[in-house]
Amino acid sequence: MARKKFQVERPFLEIGGLPRDYCQRQPYWVFLYNDFVLQTEAGSLQARLGPVEEAILERLDELAGNMDSHAEKTALGEACRKILQLKNEKLGFPPVKDKRA
Numbered sequence: 001m002a003r004k005k006f007q008v009e010r011p012f013l014e015i016g017g018l019p020r021d022y023c024q025r026q027p028y029w030v031f032l033y034n035d036f037v038l039q040t041e042a043g044s045l046q047a048r049l050g051p052v053e054e055a056i057l058e059r060l061d062e063l064a065g066n067m068d069s070h071a072e073k074t075a076l077g078e079a080c081r082k083i084l085q086l087k088n089e090k091l092g093f094p095p096v097k098d099k100r101a
Contacts, residue, residue, distance in 0.1 A: 029058075029059045056083075
């Protein structure tokens with residue numbers, strides 16, 4: 001059976017970049033990310049920060065050179081920006097200047 005390619009016109013998950021039917025086969029980083037962003041206490045966020053960052057870095061390594069993974073790479077970028085925002089707002093990490101600006 002041929003793999004379906006991601007289509008931009010489909011509805012996306014909250015983290016963006018991944019179609020809703022992708023939920024059935026999400027990479028591990030998505031579960032860790034969703035768990036991380038749902039936390040309301042700084043201690044819970046801190047405890048989950050290392051594992052989610054590690055999972056994202058591992059997934060980026062796995063996708064390196066894969067030209068068919070644009071949607072997931074976009075989702076990973078959005079997740080990283082949200083994690084950075086929560087690190088600044090909830091955990092007191094110093095702000096990082098956006099190099100894209």
